[in-house]
Amino acid sequence: MSDFQVAFFERLRAALPDYQNLAQSVADALNISMNEAYKKIRGNSALSLQQVVQLSDTFNVPFIYNPNQSSSVTFNFLSVNEDLNMVNYLGDLLANLKLIQQSKTKHITITTDDIPIFHFFKYPELTAFKLFFWANNVNNSELKFDGSTITDEIIALSGELHRLYLEIPSTEIWAKDTVHGTIEQIRYAYEAGYISNKALAEKVVEQVRYCLTDMNMYAISSKKTIDPNHTFNWYNCDVLGSIAYLVDFKESMLCFNRFNTFNYLKTNDQFYCEQTKRWMQGLINKSIAFSGQGEKHRNKYLYESFAACDALIGEIAG
Structure with a gap:
């Protein structure tokens, strides 16, 4: 129990913002003394089942136990109903991103064959279209996209999501056709x-x-803002296999796998995250660097992407 308990507290520590003291937070949550809180954090005093539940509920961090070290992995996911309430969806994304951004040490690595939606959040119409397209896929409906879904609440949530993502150091590995997926969605919706x-x-x-x-500006300077801590690394790999987000807090990791077009599975199973990290590092080793000095390959990739955008604009205008 001691090893599992210590690992549990490490996950709690990673979930807390920098300014929040773990021992004080545990003491407040369990209504115990600071001394007793330190004992439990070190594993010298066992947590009761009720205390485990209380801490998990308070900090939204699950206690994971695998009997006999089985290879099973526990995932959580946001259950979105058929109405696909995008305010709730964006709100859940925002809650997760805030927890990441508030951590002292963090880094997100993304493998994707679709432009990460965090880049769209700066642009209301593009954000609304992407959410509209996902909603139509879920509902198999014949809704029309006219921009009326761009509410002030969605704009506010999107702006905050974009700001937070810019402040989180990240590495993105894009597939050959990452840009074309979104372009083809727009073409299909128009036609x-x-x-x-x-x-x-x-x-x-x-x-x-x-x-x-x-993206080009981020890649040129290898950072997303003027703050040198907001680093950005961009790679291109012809074959990826899946869309995954790995958050590395140094002390622990968190993994998101996208499924059902827009949704995601989330786990902090450290063995699974470690395997994902090794897989991503292997992809990077086989990838072409776009950031920093990768100007030649980046310019070719962007030229082809801009040409595809221009071609679609020409089709629409014609």
């Missing part, structure tokens, strides 16, 4: 009549171009 407004369709494509221009 199928889901977007009847030409100006709106062109604006969404233009915002994909803006998004790629942002």
Whole structure:
């Protein structure tokens, strides 16, 4: 029990913002003395089942126990109903991103064949289109995209998500066709009549171009803001296999795997996260660097992506 308990407290520590003391937080949550809290953190005093539940509920961190060291992995996921309430969806993303951003040591590594949605959040129409497209996939509906879904609440949530992501050091590994997935979604929506407004369709494509221009700026300086701590590394790998987000807190890790188009499974199983980290490092070793000095390959990739955007704008305008 002692080893599992110590590991549990390490996950609690990683979930706390820098300014929050673990022992004080545990003492407050369990209504015990600081001295007793330190004993439990060190594993010298066993947690009761009720205390485990109390800490898990308070800090939203599960206590994981695998009998006989079995290879099973526990995942959590946000249950989104058929209405696909995007405010709730974005709110859940925001809660997760805040926990990551508040940690003293953090880094996100992403493998993806679709542009990470955090880059879209700067652009309301593009964000709304992406959420609309996902909603249509879930509901198999015939809804029209006219921009009416861009509410003030969604704009506010999106802006905060974008700001937080810029402040988190990250490494992104994109596939060969990562950009084209979004372009083809816009083309399909326009040709199928889901977007009847030409100006709106062109604006969404233009915002994909803006998004790629942002990526180029991040890659040139190897950081997402003027703060040198907000580092950014960008790679291109022809074959990825899955969309995954790995958050490394140094003391522990957290992994998100995307599924069902827009949703994700989340686990802090350290063995699974370690395997994912090794897999991602292997991909990086086989990838072409776009950030820093990777100007030649990055420019070619972006040129082809911009050309695809321009071609679609031409189709819409014609």
